Amino acid sequence: MDISAGIQASLSGRYATALFQLARDERAIDTVSADLDTVRAALAESAEFRLLTQSPLIGRRDAARAVAAAAGTLQLSPIASNFLGVLARNGRLRELGAILRAFKALVAAHRGVTEAQVISAHPLDATQLGALKDRLKARFGREVAIDAQVDPAILGGLVVRMGSRQIDGSIRTKINMLANAMKG
Structure with a gap:
């Protein structure tokens, strides 16, 4: 089983694969990867941002608005900003940590690392x-x-x-x- 097949077996892996394919097609793998590193750092540093991604009490619309504001503050690219919005609208922000890990693994495999x-x-x-x-x-x-x-x-x-x-x-x-x- 190759790495992408193993990753695609999970829900978070399917989201990560879709983002990776979009980034690859747009020739923006490095940009999106850097954006996701910024998101990972924000999750580690901000209890409010972690709560936003984990709380089942925050509705999809509110989460989408909050994620859009956070993406602007973090100065994320349109691809990464839109992706976070999709996660919020689909109620999948809880999967963000697993998606970040899966995306990183896909980038590493793509680069032969x-x-x-x-x-x-x-x-x-x-x-x-x-x-x-x-x-x-x-x-x-x-x-x-x-x-x-x-x-x-x-x-x-x-x-x-x-x-x-x-x-x-x-x-x-x-x-x-x-x-x-x-x-x-």
Whole structure:
């Protein structure tokens, strides 16, 4: 199964695929990708924007108006602005996080880059991300784009996911393995 077929299996994947195809046809993949990075940052920074995308209490019309205002404030391209409006009018803003991830995976596949999700207990700096990227490239023989996330619950170490592969070097997993060994 190729990446696009796997992505299209989900609702969020179908929306991401439609946006990717439009961006590709309009020769605006880089622009739309940058816009979606801006949206991702806004979701991380603004509790109000997150609430707008997650709350079932906000009606479709109100959500569409609010998304249009947010798109103007974020200075998004017409493609990205219209796409957010479609999500709002269709009641699919709750899928935005999954759509952003799927779109990023489609862009990476289009560019011949493998996407790696890296979870750490603390934010990684540019030097650490660069070293990790080099090690993953050496191990898998492909360019790697890193989607870094922070989850303090892993306590330390890293969890790296690339496609169906997972490398779990987290302290939490090691403690759990030790606890299970002591029980047995």
